[in-house]
Amino acid sequence: MSAKRLEEYKRDLYRCIHCKACKFSYSDDPSRKGPGEYKGILYEGMLKSCPSGINYEWEGYWNAGRVWIARGLLEGTLKPSEAVRDAIYPCNTCGNCSVQCENWIDTVGIIEAVRATLIDAGIPLQDKHALVKQFTVDNNNPYGKPAEARMDWAKNDEDLAPMLDKEDVTTAYFTGCTASYNQTSIATATTKILKKLGYDFAIRTDEVCCGSPFFRVGEVDFAKGLMNKNLENFGGYETVIYSCAGCYRTMQVDYKKHTKKDLPFKGVHAMEIVAQAITDGKITIKSHPDLQGKTFTYHDPCHIGRHIFLERKKALLETSKNMFLDSRNVKKIKAEWFSIPRTILNAIAEANDAKFVEFYRNQEESFCCGAGGGVRSQYPDFSLKTASLRLDEAEAVGAEIVTTECPFCWRNLTDANDKFKHGLKVMGILEMLDQLDLIEYT
Amino acid sequence: MVDNIGHAYTKPNENDLEFFESVVGRANVSANPAIMQSYLSKSVMGLESTTPDIVVKPKYTEEIRKILVHCSARKIAVSPISAGLSGGFACPLIKPAGVLLDMQRMNRIVEVDEDNRYVVIEPGVTAGEIWSFFQKYHPDWAPPIADGAPPAATIMGDAIERGFSLITSSVGPQGENVQGLEVVVPRGDIIRTGTWALNGAKPFYRWGLGPEIFSCFMGSQGTMGVVTKAAIKIFPHPHAKTIVAWAMDNPYDMQDLTLEVSKKEFGISHNCVMVQGGNWPLVQTRFPKEKVPHGYEFWEQQGIPQWWMNFEVWAQSEEEMEHVVSEIDRIAGEYKDGGKAKSPDSIKKWELHPAQIAARLKKPNKIAIAYSLWEAGFLFITWYTPWKDCAEFSVMYNKVLEKYGFPPVMWIASIERARQAICMPIICFDSSRPEQLDAVQAVNRETTEMFLPRGWINYRPDPYIHAPMTYAMAGTYYKYLKMVKEMFDPNYIMHPGRLCLP
Numbered sequence: 001m002s003a004k005r006l007e008e009y010k011r012d013l014y015r016c017i018h019c020k021a022c023k024f025s026y027s028d029d030p031s032r033k034g035p036g037e038y039k040g041i042l043y044e045g046m047l048k049s050c051p052s053g054i055n056y057e058w059e060g061y062w063n064a065g066r067v068w069i070a071r072g073l074l075e076g077t078l079k080p081s082e083a084v085r086d087a088i089y090p091c092n093t094c095g096n097c098s099v100q101c102e103n104w105i106d107t108v109g110i111i112e113a114v115r116a117t118l119i120d121a122g123i124p125l126q127d128k129h130a131l132v133k134q135f136t137v138d139n140n141n142p143y144g145k146p147a148e149a150r151m152d153w154a155k156n157d158e159d160l161a162p163m164l165d166k167e168d169v170t171t172a173y174f175t176g177c178t179a180s181y182n183q184t185s186i187a188t189a190t191t192k193i194l195k196k197l198g199y200d201f202a203i204r205t206d207e208v209c210c211g212s213p214f215f216r217v218g219e220v221d222f223a224k225g226l227m228n229k230n231l232e233n234f235g236g237y238e239t240v241i242y243s244c245a246g247c248y249r250t251m252q253v254d255y256k257k258h259t260k261k262d263l264p265f266k267g268v269h270a271m272e273i274v275a276q277a278i279t280d281g282k283i284t285i286k287s288h289p290d291l292q293g294k295t296f297t298y299h300d301p302c303h304i305g306r307h308i309f310l311e312r313k314k315a316l317l318e319t320s321k322n323m324f325l326d327s328r329n330v331k332k333i334k335a336e337w338f339s340i341p342r343t344i345l346n347a348i349a350e351a352n353d354a355k356f357v358e359f360y361r362n363q364e365e366s367f368c369c370g371a372g373g374g375v376r377s378q379y380p381d382f383s384l385k386t387a388s389l390r391l392d393e394a395e396a397v398g399a400e401i402v403t404t405e406c407p408f409c410w411r412n413l414t415d416a417n418d419k420f421k422h423g424l425k426v427m428g429i430l431e432m433l434d435q436l437d438l439i440e441y442t
Numbered sequence: 443m444v445d446n447i448g449h450a451y452t453k454p455n456e457n458d459l460e461f462f463e464s465v466v467g468r469a470n471v472s473a474n475p476a477i478m479q480s481y482l483s484k485s486v487m488g489l490e491s492t493t494p495d496i497v498v499k500p501k502y503t504e505e506i507r508k509i510l511v512h513c514s515a516r517k518i519a520v521s522p523i524s525a526g527l528s529g530g531f532a533c534p535l536i537k538p539a540g541v542l543l544d545m546q547r548m549n550r551i552v553e554v555d556e557d558n559r560y561v562v563i564e565p566g567v568t569a570g571e572i573w574s575f576f577q578k579y580h581p582d583w584a585p586p587i588a589d590g591a592p593p594a595a596t597i598m599g600d601a602i603e604r605g606f607s608l609i610t611s612s613v614g615p616q617g618e619n620v621q622g623l624e625v626v627v628p629r630g631d632i633i634r635t636g637t638w639a640l641n642g643a644k645p646f647y648r649w650g651l652g653p654e655i656f657s658c659f660m661g662s663q664g665t666m667g668v669v670t671k672a673a674i675k676i677f678p679h680p681h682a683k684t685i686v687a688w689a690m691d692n693p694y695d696m697q698d699l700t701l702e703v704s705k706k707e708f709g710i711s712h713n714c715v716m717v718q719g720g721n722w723p724l725v726q727t728r729f730p731k732e733k734v735p736h737g738y739e740f741w742e743q744q745g746i747p748q749w750w751m752n753f754e755v756w757a758q759s760e761e762e763m764e765h766v767v768s769e770i771d772r773i774a775g776e777y778k779d780g781g782k783a784k785s786p787d788s789i790k791k792w793e794l795h796p797a798q799i800a801a802r803l804k805k806p807n808k809i810a811i812a813y814s815l816w817e818a819g820f821l822f823i824t825w826y827t828p829w830k831d832c833a834e835f836s837v838m839y840n841k842v843l844e845k846y847g848f849p850p851v852m853w854i855a856s857i858e859r860a861r862q863a864i865c866m867p868i869i870c871f872d873s874s875r876p877e878q879l880d881a882v883q884a885v886n887r888e889t890t891e892m893f894l895p896r897g898w899i900n901y902r903p904d905p906y907i908h909a910p911m912t913y914a915m916a917g918t919y920y921k922y923l924k925m926v927k928e929m930f931d932p933n934y935i936m937h938p939g940r941l942c943l944p
Contacts, residue, residue, distance in 0.1 A: 014818035014874040018483035019811045020525060020594035027593050030573045030806050037578075045574030046593055057499075058477050059544065065480025072479040079475075087476040102812040323733040324725075324744065 005113040005120065005220070006074040012110060013071045015103040022063040022097035022107065025049035025365040034360045038396035043360040049367050050097060051375075051386040052090045060087040063097035063107050070114045080121035088114050089126065090382060092375050093216055094302040094368035098310055104317065108307070111373075115218025128377040129217045136226070140208040141177040151175070151205050153184035160191050163203045171201040172237045172265075174230075174251065176244035177209050178407040186407055189434030190243040190270045196441050197277055201241065206233045212250040212303075217374040220258070227255050235264040243270045243430055245304035245406035246372075253311050269304060270430055271405055274439075275343040281442065284351070285344075288436040291352040297359050297399035298345055298429075299390065299413065300338065300366035301406030309337050309364050338363040341405060344429055348438065357397045359390075367393065369404075371412035387416030394424055401425045403432065443519070443538035449934055449944055451538045452517045454495050462498045462541075465508050470499040470547070481523075481542055483534050489821065489879060490906065491534035494521075494542035501547040503670045506626045510668065513541060514628035514933045521937040522668045524565035524596040536905060536939050543668060545598075552671065554580055558646045560621050560673045561585060565598040569806040572597060576679075584608065584679035586619050589716055590855075593806040598672050603902060604661050606855060606864055608805050609677055611704075611717035611754075614858035617660050619675040621645045625659055627667035627930040635659075638673065645673030658926050663902070664937040666930045680756050682763040685799045688774045689747030691788035693721070693833035696749045696854070697863075699777045699789065701829055703753065703770050704860030710773075711859040713766045718855035719751035721836070727816040727851050727870045750792055751854075752802060816849070819873025823886055824901035825865045825893060829856065832863035835898060839867045842889050846881045864901060883907070909942040 006013070021027040024046040034043040041047070048054055053062035060069060069087060072078030091111050098107040119125065125133065135144035153175075154160040163173075173194065179187035194201060208230060211223035230251065234240055242248040252267040277283045300306065312333045320326040342356075349356040361367045370376070370386025391413060394402045402417075402424055404410055414426045433439055443451045462471045472478075478493040500506050513520045519540025535542055549566030554576075563572070570593030572585040588600035589608040600607065604617035613619065622638035622645030635656035638645035648656065659666050690696055696719055704711045711717075722741045726734055735741070738748065753770055757763035771791060778789040794802075801807075813820035827835050832854050840850035853866040869885060871878045886907050890900070894911055903909040913920035920942070927934070927943045934944035 010874055011818045014872070015814040017811060017814055017820070019592045019808075021592050021808055021811065023594055024570060027570065028804075028808055030570050030593055030804070031577055042574055042578060044578050046570035057546075058472060058480070059497075060474070060477040060480035062480075065477075068482045069476050069479045072482070078479045081475065083474050084476040087474070087480070102808050103814040317730070317733070320733055322735065323729040327729070 003074045003076070003117055005116045006070060006110075009070070009106060009110045009113055010074065012105045013067060013074060015105055016064065016067040016071070017103070018064050018068065019102075020062070020064045021100045021102065023048055023050055023053055024100060025096060025361045025367065027100045035396045035398070039392050041392070041396075043393065043396050047361065049361060049365070051092055051094070051368050051370055051389075052382070054389075055382050055385060056090060058087075061090065066091065066114070067105065067107065067110060070110050073114060073117055080118050080123050082123060084114075085118050085123050085126070088118070089217070090375060090379050091373050092302070092368045092370060092386070093373035095306045095310055096365070096368065099306060099364045104314075106314070108310075112215060112218060116220045117218070119218045125217065125219070126378050129374055132213055132377060133219060133222060136209050136214070136222075140226075141181060142209060142213050143177060143181050145181045150180045150207065151203060153180060153187050154191070154203050157188065159195070160188070160203070163191065163201060165205055166200075166202040169200050169202050170238040171199060171241060172234055172239075173201050173203050173241045174210070174234065174244075174247055175203065175207060176242070176247040176407070179244055183407045183410070185431050185435065186243050186428060189430045190241075192434055193274065193430065193439065194241065194270065196439070197273065197282065199241070199273075202237075204233055210247040210250040211254070212246040213374060215250060215254045216372065223254075224258055227258060231255065231259070231264070237265045239268060240265045241268050241270055241273065245301040246408060249303035249307050253307065269340075271304075271340050271344065274430070274433065275340045278343055278347050283442060284440045285347040286438050286440050287352045288438060290436060291348065291354050291401075293353055294400050295355040295357055295398050296345070296349070296401035296403055297357050297394055297397055298341055298362070299359065299369060299402055299404040299409055300341075300363055301404055301409045302366070302368055302372055304406060305338065305366055306364045309334055312337065334364060341429060344433075345403065348432075351438070357399055359393055359397060361393065369409040369412045370416075371408040376408065376412055383412060384416045384419055387412045388420040388422070391416055391420070391422040391424055395422065399424065401427060403427050403429050405429045443540070449938060450517070451519045451540060451935070451938065454516075454518050454541060458512070458516065458518060459496060461512055462496065462509060465505050466498055466500050470501075472497050481535065481544075484873065489882065490536055490904075492537050492539050494535055494539050496540075497542045497544050499544045499547050503624065503626060503632060506543065506668050506670060507630055507632060509541070509543070510626055510628045510935070511630045513935050514931070517933055518935060519938050520628075520935050522565070522664050524599045525568060525594055538938060540935075545668075548670065551575055554583075554676070555644070556580065556583060556676075558644060559676050560645060561676050562645065562671055562673045563597050564671055565596060565669060567597055569593050569595050569597065569600075573806055580676075582679055583676045585676060586616060586674045587806050588616065589805060589807075590810045591806070592808050592811050595806075597674060598669060601672055601674055602660055602669050603663065606857065609715040609756075610858070611856040612712050612715045612859065613677070616674075618858070620656065620660070620672060621648050621675060622650075622673040623656050623659055623669050624671035625667040625669050628933065628935055629930065632670075633667070658930070661902075663940040665927060665940050665943045666936060680758050682757040682760050683803055684755050684763060684767065685794060685802045686753045686755060686767050686770050687750055687792035687794055689750045689788070689790055689792040691748045691785050693749055693836040693852070693854075694784045695789055696751050697830065697833035698782065699774055700751045700856060701860050702777045703773050704829070704856060706769065706773065707859055710766055710769050713755050713757055713762070714753045714770075714859075715756045716754040716855070717751065717860070718853065719749065720853040721749050721850065722746045723849045723851040724853055724868070727849050727868070728812040729815060731816050745792075747792055748788075754802065813851070813868050813870050816870040817872040819871055821869045821871070821882060822866050823869060823889070825898050826857075826901055827863050827865055827898045829860040829863045831896070831898065832865050835863070835865045835893070838892065839865070839889055842885055843867065843869065846885050848881070848885065903941060905939050905942065909940075913942055
């Protein structure tokens with residue numbers, strides 16, 4: 001069995017001392033104050049925050065145990081098997097474990113490499129993952145919907161139709177599969193906001209799935225095929241704008257990793273554009289009756305939150321010649337990145353006499369919604385239980401509305417909200433801005 | 443299956459698995475190879491580790507009793523772990539493997555008694571969780587957590603392995619804080635120690651009904667039985683706290699200055715709950731080897747002394763705290779100018795930034811776990827010496843480290859007002875390279891051969907180097923230790939091979 005994909009992580013694997021700090025959020029802030037006890041969980045100090053460890057409880061379902069499983073595969077003392085698969089795949093790849101690690105271990109990279117190793121060894125994908133792959137083989141999207149219908153959301157809108165395959169522009173909007181087929185309001189909201197802000201951009205009809213589901217579940221070669229198509233089709237642009245957290249993460253992080261070179265374009269998330277427009281005074285936020293006096297919170301999606309923070313932290317490590325001095329910049333990296341959605345949300349709160357409260361676990365310490373890493377499709381019960389835990393936390397901080405900016409987070413939190421009757425409202429920020437007409441363009 | 447002493451054990455089979463399932467429930471027993479692999483650890487305090495055959499997660503004392511009786515009859519090896527941590531798995535499973543008892547489901551904080559000043563905990567209670575609990579519900583009291591071990595370490599593990607607590611420099615090792623234990627032994631008995639041995643009595647006094655057997659379990663590395671509850675002292679948690687640090691260019695002045703302060707008991711050194719220091723590589727090796735300067739010059743520019751000692755002061759009031767701080771400074775100044783210092787000009791107060799003070803006051807913390815970043819792995823090989831020997835220990839050990847190409851990283855802490863030193867060389871190495879593992883073992887062997895004859899003892903003797911050499915020099919003690927082991931564990935099933943037992 002070749003463990004070549006794990007060789008890349010050899011140093012990471014040998015750095016693990018099994019200290020288990022990775023089980024928690026706030027492992028470095030044990031005296032942190034919080035809202036107190038709610039539904040049997042004490043939201044103070046350190047808190048267990050690995051969804052699969054919490055759910056399955058065995059050491060092999062916590063990151064520290066998984067790292068040693070990975071090391072066993074690398075050393076050949078553990079053979080690839082369905083038993084290994086069953087321990088490794090119920091992982092959201094949320095990356096909280098990596099944030100906690102004092103030895104800077106790339107836990108997400110390791111889990112994905114283990115999954116790829118299992119696939120290389122002939123361990124079959126589980127049924128839902130295999131189905132998603134087949135859908136994408138057939139139609140370039142994991143939902144199994146017709147490839148030719150991908151951009152119907154724009155074709156059928158007279159305002160947006162002219163943007164389709166527009167030429168002589170330097171910017172493109174990457175829609176993503178979920179916004180193209182299932183949550184088209186995200187795409188509509190984003191493109192309309194961009195247009196009103198004066199952006200001229202193309203919407204490519206030859207866009208294919210970014211490959212995120214397949215990078216996550218270990219189908220790396222298949223994902224790279226999608227990657228190459230997208231790089232070919234979008235490589236001529238200076239800027240690509242995203243609204244999907246998963247697509248942003250995949251194209252800005254995974255594409256760079258797997259091509260081993262910088263992307264030909266700059267990637268920007270639509271939230272960055274909106275936040276900057278607020279800061280620059282180009283837009284102000286209006287009030288809306290649905291938001292007046294409400295208390296809302298923000299769920300930091302793993303892909304557009306923690307993962308990007310970790311990526312930037314890693315870049316600092318790679319380029320640094322003096323980590324003692326440069327590690328002091330980590331706080332700055334964190335502040336710059338996580339302030340983006342908060343600039344928007346604070347403006348919404350101010351305009352509506354509303355209250356923005358943070359989750360107890362927020363920013364890089366955020367607790368996963370339970371959807372990512374291929375978990376939602378293959379382990380729906382575990383996935384929704386995790387989302388429900390997150391909504392309990394929203395209740396604990398007194399929120400009535402949970403905002404987020406990731407279609408998967410939105411979907412999973414919404415489904416858990418309904419299934420477990422939390423009675424909250426779950427809203428995407430970009431959709432909220434558009435559908436509630438919150439933006440005043442100055 | 444054979445342990446490292448040559449005793450034969452039975453490998454558990456399907457029938458044993460079914461038995462365990464009948465005791466704790468199917469969901470709490472596993473023989474899944476991936477799960478078994480996940481319990482490995484080869485770092486921090488032990489380089490040798492093997493995968494268990496079966497992992498069982500009990501929740502109740504009676505479950506453990508049934509498991510031990512069964513395994514004793516079948517001669518199946520059993521090793522318990524609470525979190526197994528002292529920065530990483532501290533007593534990893536070794537041959538002959540057998541059953542690993544993962545005690546994490548036994549995680550209750552059973553009782554907090556603020557008048558008799560103890561807390562009763564189960565094995566799975568972690569430092570981080572009990573800290574949050576106390577901050578919320580008993581904010582005037584400090585739970586007996588480890589200092590240095592990471593937040594996922596357990597109170598139980600730290601206590602019964604005589605680790606150091608956040609107040610060790612004042613009151614002694616965590617073992618001193620144990621008021622009573624509840625232990626299940628393979629004979630099938632549940633033993634309580636101290637006053638707890640008397641039915642209905644509180645665990646208010648460690649020395650109980652006669653000759654006290656609790657010591658047999660302390661430092662036993664799981665070889666005598668399974669500790670299922672511990673009553674451990676709690677201490678007042680005052681809000682006046684600070685850190686005073688003094689710097690010098692050699693370990694002898696670090697040692698002697700600290701001793702001068704520590705001898706001022708009943709007022710000064712009793713307030714110094716954690717007195718610990720070390721040398722500048724302690725800072726350097728928290729970063730990747732190729733990403734930081736190696737010469738001292740850079741660190742000197744950053745204000746890092748060559749050697750230092752921190753005094754963490756707790757006091758009932760700001761006035762008391764300021765008095766203690768000024769006394770420490772006065773004593774240190776007198777030491778510096780008193781003609782006995784080796785390098786008086788180098789001795790000066792290290793003015794700490796408030797952020798540095800806050801970081802050092804943070805408990806529990808992760809200060810001991812970043813050393814893997816230097817290369818890929820590290821080992822604490824920890825020793826106890828009389829306080830007055832810790833400087834000599836540092837010099838000797840660092841020489842050996844440098845001989846084998848390792849950075850000379852030394853961390854020293856005071857126990858019970860500098861009656862003892864816990865000396866913690868940190869060997870930072872690349873654990874992916876077999877030749878480095880060999881070099882680490884060579885360091886370990888060479889230093890053990892040098893140090894045992896000097897009367898310095900290993901904090902947690904490993905089974906292959908420390909224990910055999912130590913007991914070769916303490917034959918009578920070892921003879922009685924084996925008899926004690928047989929008293930509790932007649933078939934030698936408990937963590938066989940540890941401490942050369944049986």
